[in-house]
Amino acid sequence: MMRSSRLGVGVIGAGRVGPVIGAALAGAGHAVVGITGGSDPDRVEAILPGVPVLDATEVARRSELVVIAVPSAELPGLVQGLADVGAWQIGQLVLHTDPSYGFGVLAPAASKGAIPLALHPAITFTGTSIDVRQLVDAHAAVAAPAAVLPIAQALAVELGCEPVVIAEEDRAAYAEAIATATEFSRSIVAQSTALLAQAGVVNPGSYLATLVHSTIDQALTAAGRGAAEDGLNSLG
Structure with a gap:
């Protein structure tokens, strides 16, 4: 179009x-x-x-x-x-x-x-x-x-x-979800890398990369599965 x-x-x-x-x-x-x-x-x-x-x-x-x-x-x-x-x-x-x-x-x-x-x-x-x-x-x-x-x-x-x-009435909840996902993720990574640096890890960001990505991928997959199940239950 x-x-x-x-x-x-x-x-x-x-x-x-x-x-x-x-x-x-x-x-x-x-x-x-x-x-x-x-x-x-x-x-x-x-x-x-x-x-x-x-x-x-x-x-x-x-x-x-x-x-x-x-x-x-x-x-x-x-x-x-x-x-x-x-x-x-x-x-x-x-x-x-x-x-x-x-x-x-x-x-x-x-x-x-x-x-x-x-x-x-x-x-x-x-x-x-x-x-x-x-x-x-x-x-x-x-x-x-x-x-x-x-x-x-x-x-x-x-x-x-x-x-x-x-929907317009859901915009506040949407904005909160986006802010939570971005700010919380940054905060947790910052805290974790600081602790690893304290423990003597030279490159804490690189060390955590695979762990963080795989954990988030699993959480997102589980969230998607839960949403799909909720949808099926609502149909039943």
Whole structure:
């Protein structure tokens, strides 16, 4: 559906997420027309070579699809501010990548005729081209008004992800699950490597790699099996 219509994509947010999403969409055949400035222009240039650096208002005005990848605390104010200056356009796609919000946070854009979409790929972004490969076969939480939900799902597929619909009322639980998985994993690995270093292990990260990966793989397999069994039980 989306491949047949090449979109002009603008990216607001030049941190770890925005440039990668832009690069993945470019790989799917869309054209990145602009990105806002960031603290590491060399990294952004490496991922999106030759893409013009513009302010947020100009990015919104030039783009058919606007990808917003800014910190959670900045998202509501940014969307409202761009509405206040008349940057949003009728029929324009506006997509944010924050796990904490559904499409409701984009209401100021929707009130101007834009189409609100929420899409959060469930990966830990490094801000490099490695992430584009990580997107393939990852899952992505999507949300949008029912009439345009297929657009959010199609964009997730174009990124290489499997779309999973998360209802607006479930967004807080989703965000907590993502935060728990990432923060707890980092914390446990940090504690374990520190203890191994104390015990005299020279390269504790390498020492733990196979153990941690195999343990997580087993836990995920067990979780998947449990979910499948719960589904069968509910059918019975």
